[in-house]
Amino acid sequence: MRDIAWTRSDEGTPLYLQLARSLREHISSGGIDPGSALPSERDLSEMAGLSRVTVRKGIEQLIEEGVLIRRQGSGTFVARRIEAPGAKLSSFSDDTRSRGEDPGVVWIYKSYAQPTEEEATALDVSPTAKVARLGRVRLAGGEPLAIEHAVIPAIFMPDLESLGDSLYQALEKHGFRPTSGTQRVRASLATPTEAGILSVAQNSEVLRIDRRTRVPDGRIVEFTRSVYRGDRYEFVTELNEV
Missing domain, CATH: 3.40.1410.10 (Chorismate lyase-like)
Structure with missing residues (x-):
């Protein structure tokens, strides 16, 4: 998995939505293969310099969109088409x-x-x-x-x-x-x-x-x-x- 590039690009957009957009683009560009595990909330928080609450909301956004899936006890994964x-x-x-x-x-x-x-x-x-x-x-x-x-x-x-x-x-x-x-x-x-x-x-x-x-x-x-x-x-x- 390539490192996730993260930049704050829009002051009017909530940080969790900016993070969700960056993750979505990273996944669509092949940075994380379908079926692969997403880094932990703690690791994503350190990569992005964001609170774990913000990271969690960004992940929840992508789960709601179907980009990610959560498996109880296993973690969060990139959904396969x-x-x-x-x-x-x-x-x-x-x-x-x-x-x-x-x-x-x-x-x-x-x-x-x-x-x-x-x-x-x-x-x-x-x-x-x-x-x-x-x-x-x-x-x-x-x-x-x-x-x-x-x-x-x-x-x-x-x-x-x-x-x-x-x-x-x-x-x-x-x-x-x-x-x-x-x-x-x-x-x-x-x-x-x-x-x-x-x-x-x-x-x-x-x-x-x-x-x-x-x-x-x-x-x-x-x-x-x-x-x-x-x-x-x-x-x-x-x-x-x-």
Whole structure:
């Protein structure tokens, strides 16, 4: 890590915001690699000649922006931008493991019910059909990155108790792993509830994703609506000349 250059440039701007700007520029220029630890508050205080209170406020500003993340008991780190393949059908758990991180899940709800009119239409099932309704927070390395609300026809998910962190693995176990699908991604702002769950500021940028997937015989196996942290995720699609 290169030394952090620090100059007081604007007398009208609070010192903690000046420090946050210097750190942000230092990180964007490659001074600290994504995933690397930030120097301690004490070291930053000595480097910048600022109080630890000011340094702490500057760090909190960058955590709120998603530039930094804090891991309890480990320190503060430069956030990694996650490039998710936009044209590949894969699960959150598989993507997380491919990056060398451990996936995790916090369940909000997991139950059987009848579908709403919208869900029945999306899944192409009868309004009286039985569906599994799943709500969960998706974690990577213990950090909350997404909220997912999925609806699955019960014929594809007969055993909710055996469902672990990966829905696709559970579907594959029953012979119904999806092989094709469509998804729509749009930019939005986090609601107060979403912001609290994802540990971001209210009205932070998020990506809303609607996904429908199919098994090989064409039946719709999944209708999922997700909210992903916009400060951490980029969906990348390869383009080829027609």
